[in-house]
Amino acid sequence: MCWSATADLVxxxxVTAVGVACVARVRRVRDLPLAALPLLLGAHQIVEAMVWDAGGGDGPATVAWxxxxxxxxxxWVPAGVWCAAPQRxxxxLGCVLAVGxxxxxxxxxxxxxxxxxxEIRWHTIGYATDLSHPTLLVVGYLLATVGSLLLSGDRRLLVLGIFVAAGAPACWALWRLEFVSTWCAFAAVCSVLLLGWVRDRPAPR
Structure with missing residues (x-):
């Protein structure tokens, strides 16, 4: 999420361009799902630009977001980590994927x-949905996404997991205060870290 439709598009x-670079540099097929994550994040922000243009509401762009x-x-995240992870x-990670x-x-x-x-709220968009057992779902979501990165057994993915664990609460707080949405910058940094991970992956023997 960004603070305007233009910011989301840019x-x-x-982020999509970083995703293309990640996919182009993949040398192992099993790394492809995680390397393609920035493509999904970029598409997600472009979808939100449509939500801005629609003035919020409950249209197809909102549902897609x-x-x-x-x-x-x-x-996607735990499955991608599982595919790329070493056998040990x-x-x-299979248990984490099951939680996901x-x-x-x-x-x-x-x-x-x-x-x-x-709902457009100044420089942010507030999303609302009626979920049963929201606390349980939030815990499961964090375990699947952040937990899989922390348990990946890969140094660079561990760094990414620590960054996500530390940065997401700050982005969430700014969003909740309706000050400005910084999720797009957060997604961009995560994508660059994934590009570094792809570049450092050893070639298959």
């Missing part, structure tokens, strides 16, 4: 049966 284009932000990322850490799948199922059900709305 940031989305930049929520689907990517909630169930898709809850599965895959069993533990269960969490995504709960999130998807909530989005399917309840309304999803967006």
């Amino acid at each position: 940031a989305g284009a930049g 929520a689907v990517i932000a909630l169930p898709v990322l809850a599965v 850490t895959r069993r533990g 799948v269960a969490t995504a199922a709960g999130l998807a059900y909530g989005l399917a049966v309840g309304p999803v709305t967006a």
